[in-house]
Amino acid sequence: MDALYALQVTWFVLWGVLWSVYFMLDGFVLGMGMLYPFMARDEKEKRTMIATVGPVWDGNEVWLITAGGATFAAFPTTYALMFSYLYTALLLLLFSLIIRGVSIEFRGKVEKQGWKRFWDVGIFVGGMLPAVLFGIAFGNIFQGLPMDASGYHGTLVGLFNPYGLLAGVLFVFLFMVHGALYVSVKTTGGLSRRAAAFAGRSWSVLAAVAILFLVHTYLSTGIFANYLASPVLFLLPLAAVSSLALIRLQLSRGSLAGAFAASCSTIVLVCATGFVGLFPNLIPSSLDTAYSMTITNSSSSVATLAVMTVVALVFVPVVIAYKAWVYRVFRGPLNPEDIDSQKVY
Template sequence: METIWFVAIVVLWVGYFVLEGFDFGVGMLLPVLARNGVERRVMINTIGPVWDGNEVWLITAGGATFAAFPEWYASLFSALYLPFFLILVALILRGVAFEYRGTRESARWRANWDRAIVFGSFVPALLWGVGFANILRGLELDASHEYVGGFWDLLNPYALLGGLVTLTLFAAHGAIFLALKTRGDIRARARRLGVRVGMVAAVLAVCFLAWTQFMGGTPLTVLVSALAALAFVAALGLLFSGREGWAFGLSAGAVGLAVISLFAVLYPDVLPSTIDPAYSLTVENAAASAKTLTIMTWVAVIFLPVVLLYQSWTYWVFRRRIGVQDIPT
């Protein structure tokens, strides 16, 4: 049961990074791609119906970790308290910005909330990479699984590279999504920018994945990482040729495969200790009781299909492209 729930949590993080990843990308690119207020509204409207639903994956992943692996949850949030707090503040500010930017007919009012959207997208996109890189690298956990390191220990070269990877990867993922969901000048600009940013993201991601495999990879994780890299490069090629649908599918696949490869490197640990491997948290010593995991499994079996069907329906309803001609003035 412990391994089943580890895999379930991996699936939740895959869903979150694939779906919320392009949300972050769109938010970060708001001042780069939009030339005026109408184009900014077009960009925001591409994710308007889905951004809050995408965050459900994060809430579910956090809740599942708390219930299935309470020791992992406690040690992780204790060690990464400040980065996670900054992510939470950024997500709250971003959500408020989406809701409030259109409540006044004031250019200054909307510009300020647009800055909040950019900030609320940039900070999580960067810090998620920093946080997960530290999990993979390991933290200074003592025998009681308490973090005894300092804040600056989290800003090591490997973690900073991880932050740059998620930042650029989400920006490229968002540009591909915009190219898929818009038409006209925004679509053309998004396509060009997606290829350029994607090339930077590809180089950084290959370096990060190679570093990760060197730390503890297996032939299987090397294969999955290679497939992720190939999928992303293929996505950029298809984006350049104007086949945005296939490009977005491969970009999403690349993000998902990359997340899977990282968790596969981590397993059977969930939080390694850099002080002594014996102090590491694993799927066994961090797990809840068998009864708890059994109850959670039945709940997931009943309600997960409902959530997936609803979210799929939402994407289907709002599937068409939009442009400046669709925005009332």
């Protein structure tokens, strides 16, 4: 195995890790947004829900920016073609993320009913829409995009195919359960209880969607080819399903933190299952496999990959260390008195 290929594999793994961590961390922020208009019963509960993500939403979104930047640096051809092929879908994603960030930060800055109601809608849209769009995007990537020697032949409407939509529904429920568990862990009293109860109820829907999704994936994508070639890999989707079951188990035992941890690992394992199935493709072609974007035909040069590897080895552990420390500073449920006295949101 030559150095270039080793680096290409390394960056495929890092690419998968960045996306997985992004979905694990931003998943609960998006999930909080989806639940926000229905779960918070009064102004204080609304502010409490926003405050659960207040110190972390921006840092979590940076994982997306890093995933994008890493795609640009390590697989520039994939970055260029994927972003231009999915132009309008990404435009919608951009706007929904813009709305999300601004809504979270601006809602509490003016004490007027109309102002707050406007941003309330923004928080919901900014939670729901990115989840749907990410699901549809990855669903279509798993199926392969229609591309060949003459370029891309897909349309925006074409992305809304049954499998793509099912992936969108899967992401929505994954993040909704995840967000409900996060809110239940970070709050106290009625809000926490209602969030936990909601997580339990929506878990059943999530489990049903997940099974449907696995079957549909087998029928309409090439994701399982790698698994059939080396059956030992089936341990991965098995672990994902077990982790999903563990969420339910922990909830029954009354351990909210345990359920949230299981939900974190479920998201990571679902992503890992997808990425292992994609390898060595980043984006397969549904028309002609010669035009699939792979780690070999779309990567950077050996020099750039080597530089980026050093950068990742230096900075990623540091980032994880201070992020972990800041999460520790803010550990445990929010103090209801702080919500009143600090008035950040």
